[in-house]
Amino acid sequence: MFAHLNASQLQFLIDGALWTVVLSSIAMICGGMVGFVIALARVSPGAGLRRAAAVYIQVVQGTPLLVILFVTYFGLPTIGVTVSPLVSAGMSLTINVSAYLGEIWRGAIQSVPAPQWEAAECLALTRTQRMFRVVLPQAIRIATPPTVGFSVQVIKNTSLASVVGFVELARAGQIINNSIFQPFSVYLIIAAIYFCLCFPISRLSRRLERRRGFARALPELEVFAHE
Amino acid sequence: MNLDFSAVLPFWPDLAKGALLSLLLAVSATVLGFAIGTLCAVGRRSSYRPVSAVCGAYVEAIRNTPLLVQIFLVYFGLSSVGFRLSAVVVAILAMVINVGAYAAEIMRAGFDSIQPGQIEAAECLGLSRVQVYCHVILLPGLERVYPALTSQFVLMMLATSVCSQISTEELTAVANFVQSETYRPLETYLIVALMYVLLSLLMRIGFWGLGAWLFPRRRKLGTPC
Numbered sequence: 001m002f003a004h005l006n007a008s009q010l011q012f013l014i015d016g017a018l019w020t021v022v023l024s025s026i027a028m029i030c031g032g033m034v035g036f037v038i039a040l041a042r043v044s045p046g047a048g049l050r051r052a053a054a055v056y057i058q059v060v061q062g063t064p065l066l067v068i069l070f071v072t073y074f075g076l077p078t079i080g081v082t083v084s085p086l087v088s089a090g091m092s093l094t095i096n097v098s099a100y101l102g103e104i105w106r107g108a109i110q111s112v113p114a115p116q117w118e119a120a121e122c123l124a125l126t127r128t129q130r131m132f133r134v135v136l137p138q139a140i141r142i143a144t145p146p147t148v149g150f151s152v153q154v155i156k157n158t159s160l161a162s163v164v165g166f167v168e169l170a171r172a173g174q175i176i177n178n179s180i181f182q183p184f185s186v187y188l189i190i191a192a193i194y195f196c197l198c199f200p201i202s203r204l205s206r207r208l209e210r211r212r213g214f215a216r217a218l219p220e221l222e223v224f225a226h227e
Numbered sequence: 228m229n230l231d232f233s234a235v236l237p238f239w240p241d242l243a244k245g246a247l248l249s250l251l252l253a254v255s256a257t258v259l260g261f262a263i264g265t266l267c268a269v270g271r272r273s274s275y276r277p278v279s280a281v282c283g284a285y286v287e288a289i290r291n292t293p294l295l296v297q298i299f300l301v302y303f304g305l306s307s308v309g310f311r312l313s314a315v316v317v318a319i320l321a322m323v324i325n326v327g328a329y330a331a332e333i334m335r336a337g338f339d340s341i342q343p344g345q346i347e348a349a350e351c352l353g354l355s356r357v358q359v360y361c362h363v364i365l366l367p368g369l370e371r372v373y374p375a376l377t378s379q380f381v382l383m384m385l386a387t388s389v390c391s392q393i394s395t396e397e398l399t400a401v402a403n404f405v406q407s408e409t410y411r412p413l414e415t416y417l418i419v420a421l422m423y424v425l426l427s428l429l430m431r432i433g434f435w436g437l438g439a440w441l442f443p444r445r446r447k448l449g450t451p452c
Binding site for chain 2: 059070074188
């Protein structure tokens with residue numbers, strides 16, 4: 001199958017794969033930072049802030065990433081902000097990722113048992129201290145498996161950046177296909193590279209989840225033992 | 228910054244047609260994808276090794292590759308071996324293959340949440356394997372994972388926008404056309420984004436109604452603790 005590709009084309013694909021990794025990292029880091037703020041806003045005591053964050057999540061989760069990409073790439077220049085494909089893709093992915101991570105992390109924060117909050121309050125910790133010293137360290141453990149799982153989603157979503165001309169893996173495949181016209185083998189190779197990027201992370205996420213599931217199952221087992 | 232939506236508004240029949248096709252893609256992919264996903268989930272639980280291995284490989288292969296690449300594979304791959312299908316058919320085919328794998332994984336979780344005692348009890352009553360699946364596993368399993376499954380289908384509806392890349396005339400493709408006619412990309416895509424939000428709300432309401440009809444006991448959905 002690789003007989004169709006010469007060495008420089010292969011090199012081009014590998015460069016594309018590297019850009020996919022870079023773009024995914026940008027999206028996870030920037031999206032994570034915004035998403036953290038969103039998650040905090042979702043559990044804040046201020047009703048207005050909570051509602052605004054909820055609306056943001058609803059709207060972004062209800063809009064395809066592709067349309068967000070088009071808004072930033074074609075829409076922003078018309079109001080005088082010119083963006084490169086990398087900036088546009090990074091921005092769109094950040095918006096998309098922040099909404100999903102915000103929701104995932106809100107769930108993690110809220111699934112920390114309420115007595116933890118109350119105990120921290122009894123110790124006269126301020127709200128900020130309660131959040132950062134007591135709740136968040138526990139929430140991080142709950143949030144890790146779904147966050148790792150979501151990063152697979154992010155890697156796959158970076159393929160959409162090809163649409164605005166950013167040369168990552170999918171776009172590199174299109175360009176090579178345009179020159180040698182072997183769509184089946186080229187896209188199979190692309191799919192295989194994506195698989196190699198994503199599969200280990202999927203496995204890791206599932207392993208983390210199972211470990212947590214085991215920890216959770218223990219108290220239930222004890223209940224059965226006592227009956 | 229001056230937004231002018233009046234240039235875009237005359238194109239509302241095109242946009243409505245695009246939204247309808249998006250919804251059609253989503254509904255057909257939901258129905259067929261659910262069927263394939265359920266079969267695949269049953270296959271993965273099969274004690275016959277090759278069947279469960281094939282189903283597992285299908286799920287992993289699809290879940291770890293992007294939809295865009297899958298659509299290109301189906302579209303260009305099929306045409307390069309001589310099948311000439313319309314873009315809409317290819318879009319539905321690719322969406323079904325894609326969402327089938329996600330539905331399979333969710334349904335499997337639902338099936339696994341049925342306590343073995345229930346299945347053993349059904350076997351003791353002399354039910355066949357098919358009867359056990361139909362009467363004991365399928366509906367209660369579906370009930371447990373119904374929220375996860377429906378949000379997956381809503382996500383898939385949003386993902387139909389990717390089909391615009393193989394010239395399926397759904398909402399995003401129409402938006403591309405409208406913005407090239409009006410030179411108003413920001414307004415066009417904002418309107419289309421709003422339409423997608425409405426479509427996803429519509430789908431959520433539809434699934435909520437379906438859930439209320441399917442599970443009249445109104446138990447709290449989700450896995451019990």
